[in-house]
Amino acid sequence: MDSDTSELWRSLGGEPLLATQVLQVLIEKIKTSTSQEGSITSETETDRHLAAAEPLSATCAIFEVVSAQQSSKAVQELLPELFPVLLQQVSRTSGQKMPLPRIRSRSLFQKDQQHTEGNPCWFSVQALESVLSKAGNERLVRVLRTQKTWILLENPQTHHEGVCLLVSGLLRFGLITLEIIQSLPWLMTDPMLREKKLLKSVLRILEESSEVIGESMKALAKVLKELKEKDIGSSFKDLTQQIRTYFDDEDDALRSVAFVLFGILAQLTKKKRKAYFAEQVRKSWVTLLLHLQDPSPKVSMAKENAELLENLYSTTITYFSSSWEWIRAVAANLAGER
Numbered sequence: 001m002d003s004d005t006s007e008l009w010r011s012l013g014g015e016p017l018l019a020t021q022v023l024q025v026l027i028e029k030i031k032t033s034t035s036q037e038g039s040i041t042s043e044t045e046t047d048r049h050l051a052a053a054e055p056l057s058a059t060c061a062i063f064e065v066v067s068a069q070q071s072s073k074a075v076q077e078l079l080p081e082l083f084p085v086l087l088q089q090v091s092r093t094s095g096q097k098m099p100l101p102r103i104r105s106r107s108l109f110q111k112d113q114q115h116t117e118g119n120p121c122w123f124s125v126q127a128l129e130s131v132l133s134k135a136g137n138e139r140l141v142r143v144l145r146t147q148k149t150w151i152l153l154e155n156p157q158t159h160h161e162g163v164c165l166l167v168s169g170l171l172r173f174g175l176i177t178l179e180i181i182q183s184l185p186w187l188m189t190d191p192m193l194r195e196k197k198l199l200k201s202v203l204r205i206l207e208e209s210s211e212v213i214g215e216s217m218k219a220l221a222k223v224l225k226e227l228k229e230k231d232i233g234s235s236f237k238d239l240t241q242q243i244r245t246y247f248d249d250e251d252d253a254l255r256s257v258a259f260v261l262f263g264i265l266a267q268l269t270k271k272k273r274k275a276y277f278a279e280q281v282r283k284s285w286v287t288l289l290l291h292l293q294d295p296s297p298k299v300s301m302a303k304e305n306a307e308l309l310e311n312l313y314s315t316t317i318t319y320f321s322s323s324w325e326w327i328r329a330v331a332a333n334l335a336g337e338r
Contacts, residue, residue, distance in 0.1 A: 019068065060123055214251070
């Protein structure tokens with residue numbers, strides 16, 4: 001944008017009521033443009049590497065509106081809508097180039113080439129950072145900067161790490177809810193975020209963000225349900241071991257989600273990791289059996305998972321042929337508890 005256009009958008013953010021209305025229009029503009037992208041079939045290979053002009057312009061306009069000092073109330077009110085729209089825009093522009101200027105002839109391209117310079121993802125990241133700053137939590141913004149979240153988001157190779165850090169921070173500081181995260185189906189199906197590296201990032205965050213461990217584990221459960229065994233890769237063993245550490249946690253909710261996650265892993269284990277997972281079940285054998293009678297119904301019911309119980313009971317059945325009669329009897333009783 002030129003300076004005059006930028007000043008115009010900032011002036012619109014100077015009046016709180018008007019700022020709210022303008023931001024709503026810009027949000028819808030990005031949503032509409034994004035939903036229409038999939039219907040375009042005539043784009044060339046070059047076009048696919050260029051950021052869409054209209055949502056990028058709307059994103060830059062949001063940045064200018066939010067820059068107005070009086071826009072804080074509007075940003076706080078619209079944060080549940082602004083956050084997912086801008087985060088998706090960051091993901092969509094990651095690794096893309098600036099859109100070509102609208103010109104009538106190739107001869108004019110050289111003159112306007114300077115307008116195509118820059119990184120569209122940088123503009124998207126700037127808009128998102130500005131919105132979170134205006135949401136009123138400077139401490140969160142400092143934490144995100146210290147973690148280099150914005151730099152990670154902008155780089156296609158580390159984008160997935162940036163998303164994990166950003167979501168974790170927003171949950172921890174209470175600026176968004178788990179429901180907002182779960183309302184982003186594209187976040188779960190984005191090929192970039194389905195990479196095996198994503199799970200490693202989630203594991204690292206689970207180890208460092210203890211106060212939001214429950215929310216993180218619930219989000220992880222939603223991610224795992226979208227994956228197959230081959231998608232998890234080498235993270236499978238780390239995940240299994242990490243989850244087991246929460247089986248005996250004092251928090252009922254953490255125990256419950258840990259057993260749910262373990263059950264999901266049991267469903268995913270179909271081929272080469274079957275033996276490894278069975279070994280993890282054997283290591284947790286006593287814990288799993290004890291928590292079938294957990295005082296919290298939510299926890300005991302979390303193991304109503306066919307695959308997990310099958311792994312558990314397959315170990316029990318091996319004792320049916322024991323030479324000790326009382327061992328055979330105990331194994332039969334355990335197998336018949338459910």
